[in-house]
Amino acid sequence: MTSLDDLPIRADLRGRTPYGAPQAHVRVALNVNENTHPVPESVAHDIVASLAAAILTINRYPDREFGELRDGLATYLGHGLTRDNVWAANGSNEVLQQILQAFGGPGRSVLGFPPTYSMHSIIASATGTQWVEGARDEGYEISPETAVREIDRTAPDVVFFCSPNNPTGTPVSLSTIEAAYDATDGIVVVDEAYAEFLPQGNATALTLLEGRDRLLVSRTMSKAFAFAGARVGYLAAAPVITDALRLVRLPYHLSALTQAAATAALRHSDQMLAMVDDIKAQRDRILTELPALGYAPLPSWSNFVLFGGVADPAATFEALLARGVLIRDVGIPNTLRVSAGTEAETTAFLEALAALGDPTSGPSTKLDR
Known part of the structure; x- marks a missing residue:
């Protein structure tokens, strides 16, 4: 061949x-x-010390439920979230892949709004999920009316929003996310990889989670935390969502070293x-x-x-x-x-x-x- x-x-x-x-x-x-x-050097030293401690037990499988890391992420996010609301994987791309493994797949579709993060459609293809393109408004915005119209037109099983959007940098309003959630019985995912760079005083989709079990907010440590090489992504959602993702994750998918490094970094979130x-x-x-x-x-x-x-x-x-x-x-x-x-x-x-x-x-x- x-x-x-x-x-x-x-x-x-x-x-x-x-x-x-x-x-x-x-x-x-x-x-x-x-x-x-x-x-920062002081943070790097703590991360290295945590990695050294993890190496001493590297002959054993890592904590499959990565409880300490989920606690750290929940504390960082706030909004009354606990470890039961948090899931993590090797980068936010793996988080999104697990979402489509659980809620997408053959015979199902995901609605996205290009131009947007190109991995959204690639992950859809990799999971056998039909990628459906929705229209944007002028200036790459998505109004509540446009979101509802596109959901009604395409009847997707999953809706992806990227806010702020990559590659345009434009936000998706909370009213648009609320309208989209009310317009579908499916899963609504808000990819907030760049949330820490929002202008001061602007709320994120985390504020919408309460009472919305089908709403998922995806985050990453790659950008604001300068942790791109560590490959740590996570999401916040209702506990039932993390139960669903356990059905598709690979066993022990987060290594002991990844967990140790990320947990140490979160201890220094203010510095990071x-x-x-x-x-x-x-x-x-x-x-x-x-x-x-x-x-x-x-x-x-x-x-x-x-x-x-x-x-x-x-x-x-x-x-x-x-x-x-x-x-x-x-x-x-x-x-x-x-x-x-x-x-x-x-x-x-x-x-x-x-x-x-x-x-x-x-x-x-x-x-x-």
Whole structure:
């Protein structure tokens, strides 16, 4: 056998390509919405000590119910949640996959609202769940009326919202989530991977959980906690939801090392989240400075900015890469997306973009010497 097509792969997977952002060793990588700030040294020492303790019993299977981690996550989230309301897995992608394993699958459908996080449709495909696309309003918003209309039109078993939305950075209002929940008998999932970057005073979907057993709020430690390499995602929901997810999870799916590292990080949540304000400041700086360079950024409630006015996204992407700055072409015409990094990284991006010249005429290929 010489190619994937020679294998007896599932028919619905033929012709597909795996998910993956471009990877390159560059001085400034702002393409996958990571938190580019390092873990504080004092926190890192505690995490290492916790990992060392876990290693001493690594010959035994980990706590299958990861109770200490769920306690830590519940305390962090607040809103009266307990460990019974919390579930965790190896990144929020695995959480979403388990949701569709339990509530999706062959003969069932999930409604999403593109442009949105591309893994939503990929996970749907991987679980044999039909992916159904709903329409958005102007400015990538989703009004309550639009959400209800699309649910009535498609009759999905599961509804996915991403708030703030990736790649646009736009929020989904609580009134939209409430209306969607009331319009369906199925599961409603709110992917809040970027919730910690919301403007001050804005409530999250966690406030809607009480009395709504079919509402699930997915989170991650990858972004605000600078824990992307640890792969820890989680959700908050009614206890009956965690019972359902136990039916599809693999045995001992969270390693002892993952549990130890995440639990230690949560003990220092104040320190871990201290960098969020700086990231938000750099995001707002990008929003302020891009128009002066001739670009049109969308309002963002996340740790990244999608900006329009790019005459040739592919050429601009390559020109920035040649200057050591990696951002993301998400496939939306005349746009690119950049993560908010440290002050130095943000400066490097803005200076590199300014060096490209007038965005309406395409980037300059001349490199400064």
